[in-house]
Amino acid sequence: MHILITYDVSTETSFGGRRLRMVAQTCKNFGQRVQKSVFECTVNPMQYEELVRKLSDIIEAKEDSLRIYRLPEPKDKYIKSFGINKTIDFDGPLLA
Amino acid sequence: MHQLLNTLYITTEGAYLHLDHDTLKVEVEKETKLQVPIHHLGGVVCFGNVMVSPFAMHRCAEDGRFMVLLDRNGRFKARVEGPVSGNVLLRKAQHEAMTNNQITISIAKNIVAGKIQNTRQVILRGARDTDDQQDVLTLKATAESLGGALSRLSNCEDLDQIRGVEGESARTYFGSFDKLVREDRESFKLNGRTRRPPLDRMNALISFIYALLMNDCVAAAEGVGLDPQMGFLHALRPGRAALALDLMEEFRSILADRLALTLVNRRQINKNCFIERPGGAIHLNDEGRKEVVIAYQKRKQEEILHPFLEQKMPIGLIPHVQARLLARTLRGDMEEYIPFLYR
Numbered sequence: 001m002h003i004l005i006t007y008d009v010s011t012e013t014s015f016g017g018r019r020l021r022m023v024a025q026t027c028k029n030f031g032q033r034v035q036k037s038v039f040e041c042t043v044n045p046m047q048y049e050e051l052v053r054k055l056s057d058i059i060e061a062k063e064d065s066l067r068i069y070r071l072p073e074p075k076d077k078y079i080k081s082f083g084i085n086k087t088i089d090f091d092g093p094l095l096a
Numbered sequence: 097m098h099q100l101l102n103t104l105y106i107t108t109e110g111a112y113l114h115l116d117h118d119t120l121k122v123e124v125e126k127e128t129k130l131q132v133p134i135h136h137l138g139g140v141v142c143f144g145n146v147m148v149s150p151f152a153m154h155r156c157a158e159d160g161r162f163m164v165l166l167d168r169n170g171r172f173k174a175r176v177e178g179p180v181s182g183n184v185l186l187r188k189a190q191h192e193a194m195t196n197n198q199i200t201i202s203i204a205k206n207i208v209a210g211k212i213q214n215t216r217q218v219i220l221r222g223a224r225d226t227d228d229q230q231d232v233l234t235l236k237a238t239a240e241s242l243g244g245a246l247s248r249l250s251n252c253e254d255l256d257q258i259r260g261v262e263g264e265s266a267r268t269y270f271g272s273f274d275k276l277v278r279e280d281r282e283s284f285k286l287n288g289r290t291r292r293p294p295l296d297r298m299n300a301l302i303s304f305i306y307a308l309l310m311n312d313c314v315a316a317a318e319g320v321g322l323d324p325q326m327g328f329l330h331a332l333r334p335g336r337a338a339l340a341l342d343l344m345e346e347f348r349s350i351l352a353d354r355l356a357l358t359l360v361n362r363r364q365i366n367k368n369c370f371i372e373r374p375g376g377a378i379h380l381n382d383e384g385r386k387e388v389v390i391a392y393q394k395r396k397q398e399e400i401l402h403p404f405l406e407q408k409m410p411i412g413l414i415p416h417v418q419a420r421l422l423a424r425t426l427r428g429d430m431e432e433y434i435p436f437l438y439r
Contacts, residue, residue: 025117028117028119028131028133029117029118029119029133030118030133030135031133032131032133041133042136043135047135088130088131088132090102090132090133090136091102091136091397092393092394093105093389093390093393093394094102094103094104094105094130094132094137094393095105095106095107095386095389095390095393096104096105096106096107096108096111096122096124096129096130
């Protein structure tokens with residue numbers, strides 16, 4: 001399933017900066033950054049549970065906000081993109 | 097149902113592949129070219145001078161994702177392999193089937209039957225697609241002679257006879273292969289099948305695609321826990337993945353040859369995509385290789401109906417499904433191995 005993750009992590013304290021980096025890295029492990037605090041991921045139900053657990057362990061409920069949206073499929077029909085955009089289609093040919 | 101995972105192909109010389117947390121990252125001259133979460137990948141194929149970090153190798157081996165190192169022309173060089181795993185009882189059944197003449201012949205026969213049937217489909221499709229009456233006649237005659245080979249095959253009693261029919265039908269098929277080419281026939285003339293090295297452009301193109309397909313067939317055999325070296329139709333030889341070659345036979349014409357023809361007929365590949373080496377060897381150049389790899393990956397994602405399982409699936413999954421059917425046959429859960437028949 002395709003999901004969209006957005007977050008606001010408070011960076012008032014140095015712990016906040018650390019949380020921000022950890023959230024970003026965890027999202028990167030499952031998908032790719034599409035905007036500064038926005039990630040798109042394709043995961044199976046098991047990976048989804050794992051991702052949610054990891055992220056909710058990192059954030060501080062009193063200061064941060066995390067939202068996960070489930071995207072309808074097929075992805076390319078429901079996602080329009082404008083402006084600068086350098087995303088990779090992980091299901092397309094992967095060639096470097 | 098097993099999911100078709102993507103394959104990461106790295107063709108840039110001097111690229112560096114390494115593990116970054118749960119992602120694989122490709123860097124070229126210290127610049128990140130690509131970063132992919134590892135769960136999207138079934139495996140990695142590296143062409144030529146690509147550096148791979150040990151930890152990336154460890155992780156792939158651990159997860160059972162294949163990692164293959166090929167030379168620039170797609171010839172197999174090495175594979176990173178984790179501990180022997182899978183089902184030991186299945187491998188035992190496979191080895192026992194090898195020594196059982198009846199099972200060996202039945203499997204080999206069905207593989208060759210699948211191969212001939214599929215090549216025949218490719219020829220007939222070519223006959224439908226061309227307007228040249230002379231070509232239509234040649235192709236129809238080839239299809240007929242392949243049909244004859246099929247009926248001779250059913251009377252074969254030993255492996256040598258089966259291999260004989262197979263070789264003969266392959267010669268007939270490649271003999272009229274040129275008639276399937278519609279664009280720039282002059283540049284893409286196939287002067288018989290040549291390999292190691294390929295001596296003309298068409299041979300270079302199909303050899304390269306066979307190498308890609310071969311990796312998928314080895315991965316398919318390994319994936320279901322079969323020993324990829326223990327084949328039935330192909331003779332055992334050290335270092336030769338005989339079972340993967342067996343598995344590949346029925347896909348050669350429909351996956352590889354058809355793809356080569358499409359690329360040429362749509363002019364996605366032209367004569368500038370090749371380089372000639374001293375001694376007459378002809379190889380794809382960097383640009384040509386990229387074009388082929390992208391087309392191959394796209395082709396694998398197209399959906400097709402599996403006639404035996406009556407299920408729609410991406411083409412890339414078919415070798416895996418056939419490997420599973422073979423495993424079932426070896427275990428005795430299925431009476432005969434049923435090859436994939438293209439319609």
